[in-house]
Amino acid sequence: MNYGSLCKRLAICTALGIALALPAGAVWTAVQPEAVVYAAEYSSLRGNIIENAYLLVGTPFKMGGSSPSEGFDASGYVQYVFGESGIALPRTVDEQYDVGQRVGKDDLLPGDLVFYSTDGPGATFCGIYSGDGKFIYAGTKNGVIEGEAFGPYWDERFYGAKRILN
Structure with a gap:
């Protein structure tokens, strides 16, 4: 972005x-x-989630990282952003996938979580849907960025989406 x-x-x-x-x-x-x-x-809580997510764009990637000062991995970033709005989420991608209500690609709202299978079976990567077919995530190459949620790379790895917020 x-x-x-x-x-x-x-x-x-x-x-x-x-x-x-x-x-x-x-x-x-x-x-x-x-x-x-x-x-x-959208609710004000969704607005807070998206605002907090954008404020962290540019934060570096760190495996196991869960704060702006140390950097983020994918699930640490999601957990931190939601935590800043008072919503406790589990720490790992697979645990985060077990939370919330399933939602289809066509029904995604900003603040929903999108999950991908990137390096093994099941959900192994996640990010926050930001609207207009985009999501914000902590990637290994560029840290926290916004990218296409269903572009050539991500679409074939899409695993599912969950709604945490009503």
Whole structure:
């Protein structure tokens, strides 16, 4: 993800937080197009998850890592992001896959977890769906980045998706 794209998404997440704090029915035109539509469609908790996920883009990868100061592996990143919003998740990918409600590719919402089978049977890798066919994850090569959830590499390895948030 480039710097401009990150800034745009952070602005939308910030606007989402403000929009959700407004009284019901309030119309606010400064950020209405994307942020208010997003605010009406998703919970503030989903907004917090996505905002926290984007704030960590650029954090390096570290096998077994579970904090911004040491770096993240895939499940450590997911656990940390959800933990920042008060949601406790298990530490490993396979344990995280056992949590939540199954959801199909066509029904994914930002904040849902996407799982892949990359180096063995079952779920071995995960990330946070960010919308528009993308997900944010801690990869071994570039650390925390946003990428295509169903591009050529990931689509053939897709294992399933889970909804943690209502």
